[in-house]
Amino acid sequence: MLTACADSYDRSALTPTPENxxxxxxxxxxxxxxxxxxxxxxxxxxxxxxxxxxxAQVPKRQGLNILALSGGGQHGAFGAGVLNGWTDKGTRPxxxxxxxxxxxxxxxxxxxxxxxYDSRLKRFYTETATRDVVRFDVSGxxxxxxxxxxxxxxxxxxxxxxxxNLIREIAEQHxxxxxxxxxxxxxxxxxxxLWNIGAIAQTDTPGARDLIRDVILASVSIPVVFQPVTxxxxxxxxxxxxxxxxxxxTREIFAYxxxxxxxxxxxxxxxxxQKNSIWLIHNKTLEPSFDPLPGxxxxxxxxxxxxxxxxxxxxxxxxxxxxxxRDGFQANITYIPKDFQxxxxxxxxxxxxxELFAIGYWAGQHREGWIYDxxxxx
Numbered sequence: 001m002l003t004a005c006a007d008s009y010d011r012s013a014l015t016p017t018p019e020n021x022x023x024x025x026x027x028x029x030x031x032x033x034x035x036x037x038x039x040x041x042x043x044x045x046x047x048x049x050x051x052x053x054x055x056a057q058v059p060k061r062q063g064l065n066i067l068a069l070s071g072g073g074q075h076g077a078f079g080a081g082v083l084n085g086w087t088d089k090g091t092r093p094x095x096x097x098x099x100x101x102x103x104x105x106x107x108x109x110x111x112x113x114x115x116x117y118d119s120r121l122k123r124f125y126t127e128t129a130t131r132d133v134v135r136f137d138v139s140g141x142x143x144x145x146x147x148x149x150x151x152x153x154x155x156x157x158x159x160x161x162x163x164x165n166l167i168r169e170i171a172e173q174h175x176x177x178x179x180x181x182x183x184x185x186x187x188x189x190x191x192x193x194l195w196n197i198g199a200i201a202q203t204d205t206p207g208a209r210d211l212i213r214d215v216i217l218a219s220v221s222i223p224v225v226f227q228p229v230t231x232x233x234x235x236x237x238x239x240x241x242x243x244x245x246x247x248x249x250t251r252e253i254f255a256y257x258x259x260x261x262x263x264x265x266x267x268x269x270x271x272x273x274q275k276n277s278i279w280l281i282h283n284k285t286l287e288p289s290f291d292p293l294p295g296x297x298x299x300x301x302x303x304x305x306x307x308x309x310x311x312x313x314x315x316x317x318x319x320x321x322x323x324x325x326r327d328g329f330q331a332n333i334t335y336i337p338k339d340f341q342x343x344x345x346x347x348x349x350x351x352x353x354x355e356l357f358a359i360g361y362w363a364g365q366h367r368e369g370w371i372y373d374x375x376x377x378x
Contacts (some may be wrong), residue, residue: 015188016233016240024233024240026200028207033200037183037192037251041259048261050179050196054096055269057177063274064266066329067095067111068255068320070313071102071220071248072283074344077125077353078336079107079281081360082369084122087115089365093277099254101183101247103283105219109162109197112180113169120161126357130348132157134226154220158213167201167209174198183247183254184218187228192250194257218244252313253282255320262327278324282335286313289338333371334363 016024025031032046058064069079086092092115100108106124110117133154170180180197195215200208211231218229221244228243255278256262266272288310293299317333324331340359344352363369 011241011243014241016235016242020235021189021242023235024242025235026211027232027234027239028205029200029203029211032196034193034195035257036186036189037194037254037257039257039259041261044257044260047194047196047257048265050199051256051260051262051265052269054177054179055265055271058096058269058271060270060274062094064097064271064276064329065093065095066097066255066278067099068253068278068280069098069100069104069107069111070253070280070282070284071104071246071309073103074125074348074353075283075336075356076103076107077283077356078360078363079104079283080118080121080125081357081362082281082334082364083107083111083115083360084118084357085361085364087118087364088361092364093279095279096177097179097181097256099181099183099256100219101251101253102220104253104281105182105216105247106158108180108182109166109170109216112173112178113166122357124157124161126354127350128157128348128353129350130346133348155213155217158216162209162213162216164209167212168204170198170212171201171204174202181256182215182219183251184215184229184244185247185249187223187243187245187249189242190250192247192254193244194254215244219247222246223249248309248312251316252284252309253280253316253320255280255323258319258323262323266328272328276327276329278320278329278331280317280320280331280333282313282317282333284309284313285336285338285340286310286317287338289341330372334369336360 022036026033032050035044035047055064072078083092095111098108098112107121110121131153174180178198182195182197184193184195185191186193197212197215200212214229214231221227221229223245228245231242231244233240233242263272266276293303321331336356336359340356342352342355
């Protein structure tokens with residue numbers, strides 16, 4: 001209803017056309033900075049080449065390790081806990097590829113840079129409150145453009161955490177062959193987008209660094225709750241804009257595009273007989289639970305939204321397991337256990353997140369916190 005009351009405006013003159021939008025790229029960065037995740041094999045040639053560089057730096061006896069981080073809002077405290085516990089146990093592998101969606105996009109840069117950044121994750125996911133992330137703006141929703149809150153605090157927090165020096169560290173890891181991929185949704189085109197954050201970071205300009213922060217902000221920007229993030233794009237002749245929102249709108253977790261020729265790449269790199277692994281940290285529960293609803297529309301809508309997310313998550317995980325089987329990976333999954341029943345008091349509840357961080361920490365410390373066998377999952 002709030003959205004229906006809001007003003008609207010025609011953006012058609014500001015955007016690419018349906019016929020040429022795929023030819024537009026972000027302003028000021030290299031052409032290999034992003035891809036549509038659902039592109040055909042021939043259009044993923046650049047990502048294919050990047051993956052060859054990644055595989056070339058993997059020690060032959062180690063195998064490739066991919067970490068995939070899901071969405072989940074404040075439930076990202078679970079993933080932060082897993083990484084901290086895993087490090088303290090001494091069994092956390094070195095990740096060659098890290099991917100993140102939605103809240104996973106906030107975790108991913110720190111997981112990518114390694115255990116020395118675990119303390120930042122713990123601080124953010126145990127001390128952050130709602131006021132530090134969003135500012136609700138109902139009057140703006142009614143009289144503005146239909147968004148229930150402003151992401152100004154979150155945008156400031158992202159800039160504070162993703163400093164220029166940290167982004168330069170990401171660029172250095174990219175030069176060494178590691179990949180950090182963040183997912184958004186191009187809501188104009190209704191398509192999933194992968195952003196090669198390391199490739200963007202190598203441009204080493206203020207504009208490139210701002211783009212990285214905007215991409216991560218976009219990945220966590222839930223439609224209607226947050227305003228979409230505008231990305232400036234060009235085809236070399238004219239400049240236009242795209243709107244990007246929560247990557248979870250198109251998938252909750254991902255490892256790499258289906259049409260990427262990963263099995264061939266592993267064979268060419270001499271890694272096909274090694275223990276190659278995909279590690280999935282899912283920041284939500286994946287099992288249904290019985291919880292009688294209050295008799296109001298809000299409760300029903302919230303439950304329906306949660307069920308849709310869970311259904312999409314299960315489908316995404318099944319797809320990753322199919323990829324893992326096709327390409328010779330061992331897939332390993334951890335997620336919030338069904339018996340964690342505590343309810344948060346606000347969208348970012350520090351006490352709730354602290355308890356959830358402890359649950360994740362336990363999972364990172366214990367083999368029982370993971371499912372190591374795809375057959376066991378099924």
